[in-house]
Amino acid sequence: MNPHAQTVFSYHQRTKHTLQRYAKGPDTLDWDDQPDPFRHFAGCEAMPLPKPGRELDVLFTDLDTPQSIPEQPLDLKNVGLLLELAFGLSAWKEFGPNRWALRCNPSSGNLHPTEAYLISTGNPFIKPGVHHYISHDHSLEQRCLFPDTFHSPGLLIGLSSIHWREAWKYGERAFRYCQHDIGHALGALRYAAACLGWSVELWAEVSDAELAHLLGLERHDDFKKNERESPDVLCRILTKTNNPPMSYQTLSALLPTAKWFGVAESLRAYHLYNWPVIEEIAVATGKPRTEELHLEATLQAPPASACQQRATALIRQRRSAQHFDGKMPPLPAADFYRILGAVSPDTAAFKLWEWPAKTHLFIFVHRVEGVAPGLYALIRDGGALEPLKAATLSMFDWKKQPGPLPLYHLHSGDLRLTAKTLSCHQPIASDSAFSLAMVSEFRPTVETAPWRYRQLFWECGLIGQVLYLEAEAAGVRGTGIGCYFDDSVHEILGIKDDTFQSLYHFTIGTPLEDKRMQTLPAYGHLPNPL
Structure with missing residues (x-):
């Protein structure tokens, strides 16, 4: 090797990180x-x-x-x-x-x-x-x-x-x-x-x-x-x-x-x-000079959003939620499907990305209107569907959900405690509308070019940025989760080797604001801005 x-x-x-020790x-x-x-x-x-x-x-x-x-x-x-x-x-x-x-x-x-x-x-x-x-x-x-x-x-x-x-x-x-x-x-x-x-x-x-x-x-x-x-x-x-x-x-x-x-x-x-x-x-993981294939994909718009905010205002209001309201009403289904549709690799948000999609979402649905609680998978590249089916638990039903999104139902049930435990016991993973694990095509990617280890995390971060802004547009809030028990996630999914690995978690819900904190203008400290 x-x-x-x-x-x-x-x-x-x-x-x-493991249940027995942290890194x-x-x-x-x-x-x-x-x-x-x-x-x-x-x-x-x-x-x-x-x-x-x-x-x-x-x-x-x-x-x-x-x-x-x-x-x-x-x-x-x-x-x-x-x-x-x-x-x-x-x-x-x-x-x-x-x-x-x-x-x-x-x-x-x-x-x-x-x-x-x-x-x-x-x-x-x-x-x-x-x-x-x-x-x-x-x-x-x-x-x-x-x-x-x-x-x-x-x-x-x-x-x-x-x-x-x-x-x-x-x-x-x-x-x-x-x-x-x-x-x-x-x-x-x-x-x-x-x-x-x-x-x-x-x-x-x-x-x-x-x-x-x-x-x-x-x-x-x-x-x-x-x-x-x-x-x-x-x-x-x-x-x-x-x-x-x-x-x-x-x-x-x-x-x-x-x-x-x-x-x-x-x-x-x-x-x-x-x-x-x-x-x-x-x-x-130092990157050498490479000859990259410039992918030319036909851009597709995600499901329509009801958001009527200016983009500049929404970008400036983005925050990472610290706590969620676990008794929140369900997230409207239209917002859920819009958020997932926005992370499709053929949307405008990913036009700058030069490489095939290698990261897929395993979604713990807790409170989404009209969507049964349980585990779902969003497959961002169709070629990964069969390998992921083979790599995960045989009990998963992989039932394609109605609509254009490559969203599959895997298992029904209340998975709030599971999501919380996997994300280092953090309630933000269970008090949300849904949380997710980003699972990437790992060993084949790294064996081909070790520097692409970094690229896999970049892809996860890019997906995370889309999720952050789409959450704000839906009137809720998101948070990236870097602390999770890696192999416990794989065990829950049935992944037994490093062909696939979980590289990032994310969660979206209704935030609880800490009113003890004061919010001040971003650039009020500048004496005489031009």
Whole structure:
């Protein structure tokens, strides 16, 4: 076996939670040691972006048909809105002496390991080069200045991860959560771009080494040793009318004469724990340059939504529910089918995704109008239906449900206690309308290319971002669940090997609000926003 693939399988096995023990993590949490969630580079030219908070008239339902959305001009005002809706602050929360920020892109434990960089070429409104986005200040720091010789306009977004931000709380399992967050960030970027009449093209061929070179992440002296960033993905922002040809090679040709600025400030922490296995899995899943197949799917609109909110407002109101009302009325069936239809791989939300769907949903239905409580499966790629039938319990009836969705009934019964137990005994999995396990095609994917281990988690995070926003559109709320008992989930489903593995859980229901918490404006702290 490829030694990198063996490292992946070993890491995945050792970071499973079980009913007997949790994956290795810190014995205690020193809150004075919590990493700074906002990275800054000292010695860079900073550029405030135009005032955040602008609304557009585009409705959330309009995002089902992005071709009909008016295209906004490619200018600094709209680029600022893109960054805000994808990675910016959505609110501040205050409870007693404690105050913390929420963002439009969710993160495990609100720790935010994802960093975003804007790469600009040939745009009159911003200097050419690499710019780091600071969500706290809604501003850009110019890390790199390109020679002003490339006149075709281009705008790209690069994403990276500071693994230690998650490891501070979650230990060895943190690498998984960083990958979830990249998927969420990709989804957030897609929704933000769609609001502007733009789209996102994933440059799937680019290697980690190439991306690190472009973003300056291999400049190790610019980062504190334990706080370096790992490259993840590179995307190009496309408009409907002006997309001149561009490739990584055209960008890399600018780098030999580029000028770099700044040094990353310390994230103000003591690094009491060290988790070397995270570096091992990061190396084993490093992505080489690849030749990817660009899938051209015919987009299908999901079942109609009754939501009449502006998309920008709905994106900013997204929250992770902390508690659900277990006595809630059932979720309307129309909302349930709309939510499931929205995660189909042929909807607009997944247009940026360059690869076949590898992740399927096993759904614990608790309270949905007209849907019998029990276990169901949503098969996101028809080719996985028979392998999943063979891999799961023979008692499952796999009865196709009426309607166009590939939704199958497996077992009837009250599974609230089961869902709660599997999700680390968390009531949010049982007090909801429904919860689910995302089960991915695992061993064949990783054996083929170990770096696709990360890709599977990205796909789960992208699905999670769709679920978050669809829940808000339905007037309820969602929460991603990274803590679950891996092999107990497999045992309940009947999965006996690692051909399939559960990689993420999610739950949707009516939230219980903690009225002791005060909600403050996202950018009320800015003194004089432009």
